[in-house]
Amino acid sequence: MIRFEHVTITYPEATAPTLIDVSFEVPEGELCLVVGVTGSGKSTLLRAVNGLVPRFSGGVLAGSVVIDGRTTSEVAPRDLADVVGVVGQDPAAGFVTDYVEDELAYAMENLGVAPDVMRRRVEDILDLLGLHELRHRPLASLSGGQQQRVAIGSVLTAGPRVLVLDEPTSALDPAAAEEVIAALTRLVHDLGITVLIAEHRLERVVQYADRIVMVPGDGRPVVVGTPAEVFGESVVAPPVVELGRLAGWSPLPLSVRDARRVAGPLRDQLAAIDTAVFSRSPNSLGEVVAITDSLQASYGPVTALRGVDLEFRAGEVVALMGRNGAGKSTLLTHLVGLREPASGAVQVLGSQPHRLSARDVVRVAGLVPQDSGVLLYHDTVLAECSASDRDAGLAHGATRKVLDRIVPDIDPLTHPRDLSEGQRLGLALSIVLASEPPLLLLDEPTRGLDYGAKQRLVEVLAQLAADGHAVVIATHDVEVVAAVADRCIVLAEGEVVADGPARDVVVHSPVFAPQVAKVLAPLALLTVHEVELALAAASDSSYS
Amino acid sequence: MGPDAKVAMTAPRLLHPGAWWLWAVALAACALRTTNPVLLCLIISVAGWVVVSRRADVPWSRSFASFLRLGTIVIVMRVAFQILFGVRVPGTTMFTIPEVTLPGWAAGVSLGGPVTIESLMAAVYQGLRLAAVLACFGAATSLCSPYRMLRALPTVLYEAGVAVTIAFTFAPQAIVSSRQVREARRLRGRSDRGVRAWTASALPVLEGALDRAVALAASMDSRGYGRRGSGSPAVRRRSIGLVLLGLVAIAVGSYGLLDPGAPALFRIPALALGAAALLGALIAGGKSTTRTRYRPDPWAAPEWIVSMAGLVAFGSFVIVGRMGSALSPSTNPLEVPAVPLIAVVGLLVGTLPAWFAPHPPTLASTSAPLVVAA
Numbered sequence: 001m002i003r004f005e006h007v008t009i010t011y012p013e014a015t016a017p018t019l020i021d022v023s024f025e026v027p028e029g030e031l032c033l034v035v036g037v038t039g040s041g042k043s044t045l046l047r048a049v050n051g052l053v054p055r056f057s058g059g060v061l062a063g064s065v066v067i068d069g070r071t072t073s074e075v076a077p078r079d080l081a082d083v084v085g086v087v088g089q090d091p092a093a094g095f096v097t098d099y100v101e102d103e104l105a106y107a108m109e110n111l112g113v114a115p116d117v118m119r120r121r122v123e124d125i126l127d128l129l130g131l132h133e134l135r136h137r138p139l140a141s142l143s144g145g146q147q148q149r150v151a152i153g154s155v156l157t158a159g160p161r162v163l164v165l166d167e168p169t170s171a172l173d174p175a176a177a178e179e180v181i182a183a184l185t186r187l188v189h190d191l192g193i194t195v196l197i198a199e200h201r202l203e204r205v206v207q208y209a210d211r212i213v214m215v216p217g218d219g220r221p222v223v224v225g226t227p228a229e230v231f232g233e234s235v236v237a238p239p240v241v242e243l244g245r246l247a248g249w250s251p252l253p254l255s256v257r258d259a260r261r262v263a264g265p266l267r268d269q270l271a272a273i274d275t276a277v278f279s280r281s282p283n284s285l286g287e288v289v290a291i292t293d294s295l296q297a298s299y300g301p302v303t304a305l306r307g308v309d310l311e312f313r314a315g316e317v318v319a320l321m322g323r324n325g326a327g328k329s330t331l332l333t334h335l336v337g338l339r340e341p342a343s344g345a346v347q348v349l350g351s352q353p354h355r356l357s358a359r360d361v362v363r364v365a366g367l368v369p370q371d372s373g374v375l376l377y378h379d380t381v382l383a384e385c386s387a388s389d390r391d392a393g394l395a396h397g398a399t400r401k402v403l404d405r406i407v408p409d410i411d412p413l414t415h416p417r418d419l420s421e422g423q424r425l426g427l428a429l430s431i432v433l434a435s436e437p438p439l440l441l442l443d444e445p446t447r448g449l450d451y452g453a454k455q456r457l458v459e460v461l462a463q464l465a466a467d468g469h470a471v472v473i474a475t476h477d478v479e480v481v482a483a484v485a486d487r488c489i490v491l492a493e494g495e496v497v498a499d500g501p502a503r504d505v506v507v508h509s510p511v512f513a514p515q516v517a518k519v520l521a522p523l524a525l526l527t528v529h530e531v532e533l534a535l536a537a538a539s540d541s542s543y544s
Numbered sequence: 545m546g547p548d549a550k551v552a553m554t555a556p557r558l559l560h561p562g563a564w565w566l567w568a569v570a571l572a573a574c575a576l577r578t579t580n581p582v583l584l585c586l587i588i589s590v591a592g593w594v595v596v597s598r599r600a601d602v603p604w605s606r607s608f609a610s611f612l613r614l615g616t617i618v619i620v621m622r623v624a625f626q627i628l629f630g631v632r633v634p635g636t637t638m639f640t641i642p643e644v645t646l647p648g649w650a651a652g653v654s655l656g657g658p659v660t661i662e663s664l665m666a667a668v669y670q671g672l673r674l675a676a677v678l679a680c681f682g683a684a685t686s687l688c689s690p691y692r693m694l695r696a697l698p699t700v701l702y703e704a705g706v707a708v709t710i711a712f713t714f715a716p717q718a719i720v721s722s723r724q725v726r727e728a729r730r731l732r733g734r735s736d737r738g739v740r741a742w743t744a745s746a747l748p749v750l751e752g753a754l755d756r757a758v759a760l761a762a763s764m765d766s767r768g769y770g771r772r773g774s775g776s777p778a779v780r781r782r783s784i785g786l787v788l789l790g791l792v793a794i795a796v797g798s799y800g801l802l803d804p805g806a807p808a809l810f811r812i813p814a815l816a817l818g819a820a821a822l823l824g825a826l827i828a829g830g831k832s833t834t835r836t837r838y839r840p841d842p843w844a845a846p847e848w849i850v851s852m853a854g855l856v857a858f859g860s861f862v863i864v865g866r867m868g869s870a871l872s873p874s875t876n877p878l879e880v881p882a883v884p885l886i887a888v889v890g891l892l893v894g895t896l897p898a899w900f901a902p903h904p905p906t907l908a909s910t911s912a913p914l915v916v917a918a
Contacts, residue, residue, distance in 0.1 A: 077766045102695075140602055333727075377728075
């Protein structure tokens with residue numbers, strides 16, 4: 001169905017090709033997962049399927065991409081619309097209309113489908129993706145998961161045989177992600193549609209994949225095979241596979257179900273471990289840095305926060321979880337003073353952040369926004385650093401020093417756009433950290449990061465907390481929460497529904513529990529690293 | 545029957561985008577024909593009133609305020625330029641700024657000198673006229689999203705796909721992007737007010753808006769926008785040629801209508817030529833592209849009322865323009881601008897959409913009912 005033949009793609013002004021000599025084939029009716037570290041060229045590969053690369057990106061494509069017998073160099077993307085449906089990373093950026101039904105019909109209008117057929121297909125897709133209650137809603141009023149399903153529906157109505165999705169769940173909360181993945185597996189199994197999907201959070205999709213295309217980056221050849229084959233040696237692997245490697249299970253389990261069936265002996269071995277040793281004692285926390293006092297916030301008629309009372313202390317890492325639209329980002333923007341509370345109060349180190357001038361507010365609270373790239377708008381890393389020193393009135397070189405600590409080997413003359421996702425996040429983080437705000441806020445910092453980059457971020461955050469910063473991360477990524485958070489707050493509809501030690505909050509939740517906790521339940525172990533430590537402790541005690 | 549008819553007239557729905565644009569362009573044409581500050585302020589209020597009464601619950605609908613701000617900047621700039629570089633108009637001197645003597649090759653350009661109230665008022669009037677045109681454009685983008693306008697475009701224009709998309713969505717995208725950049729500046733500890741903040745954020749805003757517009761164009765393309773129909777390349781080339789000719793002729797014709805000093809050939813004949821060329825393109829292109837509409841926008845009574853309201857306002861300005869000089873009050877000698885009754889009545893007709901256009905569907909009216917009837 002999809003065939004790449006010796007494809008090499010070079011972007012304009014790039015020194016090296018992004019993809020080198022890629023050849024693989026995806027037969028009809030398969031769910032094929034594209035994995036790889038950030039910046040390895042996954043998106044490029046996906047966008048080459050229907051010719052958006054190089055037609056919309058510039059650059060040169062050598063070799064050929066053949067889809068359903070047609071070569072993309074001869075056929076424009078628009079003429080492939082009835083064969084391939086492409087859903088980009090940010091569904092909202094691709095919306096062409098304002099209302100759900102119009103969006104679903106758009107591709108069919110362009111294909112010239114007869115009106116009565118259109119009406120029928122729109123109904124079918126509304127049912128297939130569970131969108132019928134949203135049919136007349138404005139797209140801007142939908143949550144992230146709903147928008148993603150509409151985006152999938154809007155390409156499905158054209159009746160494509162191939163669906164290409166770039167990180168369809170990266171912006172979604174765990175429940176909404178399940179919703180989207182469930183819809184996709186249904187398409188593969190019931191309709192025989194071929195699906196090509198890129199995803200960083202392998203734990204969400206790997207058990208459904210028939211085939212893995214692993215793009216290692218740096219010009220090394222792609223590896224294609226079944227999940228078990230590829231993950232035998234892959235550097236990127238979901239926690240359940242890591243656990244399987246640690247425990248020496250063979251074949252490697254790909255889903256929680258597979259792992260749980262073989263995990264009995266491991267659970268017995270770990271049963272005696274006291275998990276309390278992994279939690280930091282609350283005594284190590286410092287003073288209160290920020291307080292919200294019955295904080296209310298609203299956007300027009302929509303209430304985003306309803307009476308939120310919270311305290312954040314120096315030295316703790318707090319994870320803010322909850323559905324898309326639960327009020328996580330709103331809480332962060334209030335803490336940093338971008339918005340004025342509708343009622344109630346926010347106090348950071350005794351002052352109200354929205355009353356402070358921009359220069360003063362960065363000294364008490366810093367926010368790294370969801371798309372960290374928006375903070376960067378100079379030509380080189382060096383220019384970003386010196387601008388940051390100037391803005392915050394710091395000594396020359398202060399930002400650079402922070403950057404060197406977080407991302408050590410970065411070429412100061414690189415354009416921020418050419419940095420990898422992880423490096424760019426590191427740069428944005430350094431700019432925010434340069435003025436040493438006691439309260440550090442991060443909105444979805446792991447979006448688009450591979451496991452390695454996430455691990456480095458986790459280490460940096462733990463170090464910052466140890467240095468006495470209060471760190472608050474709003475995230476959907478339960479694995480990161482498991483790895484770094486001391487405390488977890490769950491928001492729903494603008495209210496705090498849970499607030500306590502991270503281990504207690506996530507471990508028994510069917511939605512928020514990380515994979516390791518699901519495999520080892522009722523043991524309260526959250527990460528592979530903890531299991532490793534626990535195993536070491538267990539073997540020590542058995543010798544003594 | 546009465547109540548039923550009333551329901552049909554006022555049931556929440558989106559008005560045909562063509563009606564809103566016709567109304568807004570007619571108001572803008574009124575603004576271009578006058579420098580009378582009273583009438584210009586009236587035009588801005590009419591546009592604002594209709595926007596407030598009938599905008600939908602979508603992100604674009606908040607762009608009107610941004611256009612008003614832009615208008616204010618235009619007025620301030622116009623006045624500043626007049627003070628610094630403007631031609632010296634004799635009259636009542638308000639204050640004098642030091643005059644710079646320029647070298648011989650720059651003869652004709654003056655820098656500094658006495659600033660008269662007459663010259664300032666003329667600058668304010670001209671700035672206000674541009675601000676009013678911007679307000680009309682802002683009203684159109686707030687009342688009907690650029691997306692709907694795109695979909696309503698005749699099929700032949702689809703050939704120019706990407707360019708058209710970017711042109712239509714650039715301004716609204718820039719507004720979204722500017723909010724983002726302003727927040728980012730504050731997060732970096734930079735002041736978000738003042739002239740420096742504006743100039744420094746211009747480039748990121750434009751970059752961001754362009755990126756978004758291109759992403760949108762890519763999404764449209766991969767969903768079949770501008771798809772080649774069954775027609776031969778020759779037919780398509782002919783229809784593209786006709787579209788270009790038609791657009792140029794209509795641009796020239798509209799210019800001729802708006803500028804009383806233009807030659808007569810540039811008015812009605814140019815418009816007629818343009819219309820004929822576009823019609824020809826529609827017929828030729830209609831055969832070669834296959835495109836259908838899902839729930840086509842109706843053109844019913846409200847659409848007629850809205851577009852006619854705009855045209856009546858424009859007509860009243862044409863009539864007043866023929867009758868005397870009330871549309872361009874004198875600034876030298878400075879006089880209190882007269883307020884022509886006919887133009888005011890015409891503009892009042894222009895506010896009719898605030899009552900007769902259907903309400904856009906609201907979030908409450910579009911959510912599925914929670915209770916299912918037994």
